[in-house]
Amino acid sequence: MQSRSHSHENSNANELRLRASIRELQQLINGISFTSSSSSNSPLVPAHLTSLINDAAYHEDQSNLSNEMYESVVKEMALFVSSTIASFGKSFESEGVYNPELLKLYDALVWGFNSPFLWRITQNDISSLYEMNASPHNHCEIAVGTGLFLSELVALPSMKHIALLDLNENCLRVCEERIKDVCHRRHHHQLNDTPDNVASVPDVSKLLVDIMMSPQTNNDPMKGGDDGVHILQSPLTPIRGKFQSVGVNFLFHCLHGSNLYDKMHAFHNCASLLDPQDGVFFGSTILGKEMLDDEPNAGETAMHVLRAFNDMGVFGNLGDSFQDLEDILTVIFEDVDVYRVGYCGVWMARHPKAYIREE
Numbered sequence: 001m002q003s004r005s006h007s008h009e010n011s012n013a014n015e016l017r018l019r020a021s022i023r024e025l026q027q028l029i030n031g032i033s034f035t036s037s038s039s040s041n042s043p044l045v046p047a048h049l050t051s052l053i054n055d056a057a058y059h060e061d062q063s064n065l066s067n068e069m070y071e072s073v074v075k076e077m078a079l080f081v082s083s084t085i086a087s088f089g090k091s092f093e094s095e096g097v098y099n100p101e102l103l104k105l106y107d108a109l110v111w112g113f114n115s116p117f118l119w120r121i122t123q124n125d126i127s128s129l130y131e132m133n134a135s136p137h138n139h140c141e142i143a144v145g146t147g148l149f150l151s152e153l154v155a156l157p158s159m160k161h162i163a164l165l166d167l168n169e170n171c172l173r174v175c176e177e178r179i180k181d182v183c184h185r186r187h188h189h190q191l192n193d194t195p196d197n198v199a200s201v202p203d204v205s206k207l208l209v210d211i212m213m214s215p216q217t218n219n220d221p222m223k224g225g226d227d228g229v230h231i232l233q234s235p236l237t238p239i240r241g242k243f244q245s246v247g248v249n250f251l252f253h254c255l256h257g258s259n260l261y262d263k264m265h266a267f268h269n270c271a272s273l274l275d276p277q278d279g280v281f282f283g284s285t286i287l288g289k290e291m292l293d294d295e296p297n298a299g300e301t302a303m304h305v306l307r308a309f310n311d312m313g314v315f316g317n318l319g320d321s322f323q324d325l326e327d328i329l330t331v332i333f334e335d336v337d338v339y340r341v342g343y344c345g346v347w348m349a350r351h352p353k354a355y356i357r358e359e
């Protein structure tokens with residue numbers, strides 16, 4: 001067995017490293033304001049927040065941005081983001097918040113603000129994880145969201161087959177459309193439409209599935225066998241063992257449970273899809289327990305948003321720890337590489353153990 005994990009000293013360095021740039025935030029809110037004007041349901045960035053960010057960006061450029069001003073921008077922006085998300089409903093299942101309007105703002109809110117400023121992980125951290133691990137031949141993406149990271153990959157002409165799995169139909173549709181859109185634009189702008197180029201558009205399949213379901217069977221008395229109980233195959237059965245890469249990014253913190261062990265079915269299901277000889281399972285998740293244990297450094301604003309998201313049901317991660325993530329991956333896989341970036345656990349794991357293949 002080979003199991004490696006990067007040390008916590010490494011992770012502390014990462015946590016301290018990230019003081020995300022107000023200049024980038026300024027570009028982001030300009031983008032959100034622009035998006036909003038074309039959609040009546042999207043909230044506009046409030047004027048006081050825009051001017052606070054513009055002032056702070058000026059001071060950042062002059063290298064005299066104070067900690068107080070930085071914190072107050074982060075706090076006001078977090079209030080805006082949280083209230084925008086809350087405006088889509090008050091309580092959610094793990095997939096319930098992702099309606100078409102929120103999906104239009106998702107990349108900006110989650111990857112433009114929450115992740116770098118609160119959870120201290122950046123889009124680049126995850127883009128490079130995908131670049132390193134996603135198989136160009138046969139990739140399975142679970143919990144697809146808007147397909148942000150896949151859309152960066154399919155800009156490469158080499159992607160052949162992608163399977164999309166999610167519990168929310170909006171996400172499956174938006175992700176598929178985005179992939180096709182990127183491919184079409186690539187053809188138009190770079191390659192012209194020759195038969196060879198058409199063949200390089202990846203084949204995309206979609207499956208509406210709850211990744212938390214029991215890996216083995218569902219008992220459904222309505223379907224009836226002789227004894228009134230019919231053991232159904234899991235919808236995942238036909239695709240088990242098929243993929244050279246399985247990506248699951250920012251899913252586990254959305255699933256509800258008192259800790260990561262309560263989400264074990266989801267880990268098993270993901271692992272079972274992997275080609276046992278040659279596949280890699282990778283992703284990242286926000287670890288609420290690590291934030292609770294490091295509350296003074298995580299900061300008041302990040303803690304407020306973490307608790308609010310858990311109260312709403314958008315997250316269910318207050319008990320999720322790095323140690324449990326490492327232990328669970330090591331129980332399931334022979335070869336594990338897991339490390340921290342900010343308050344997130346990031347992993348790559350290979351060679352699922354025999355019992356996973358038999359489930």
Ligand SMILES: C[S@@+](CC[C@H](N)C(=O)[O-])C[C@H]1O[C@@H](n2cnc3c(N)ncnc32)[C@H](O)[C@@H]1O
Nearest residue numbers: 094095143144145166167168171210211249250
């Ligand atoms: C926070 S988004 C992550 C999106 C994207 N992977 C990213 O990194 O930004 C969570 C995604 O998980 C999906 N999801 C939530 N619960 C699920 C479940 N039980 N089974 C499958 N997908 C689920 C949601 O519909 C949504 O697409």
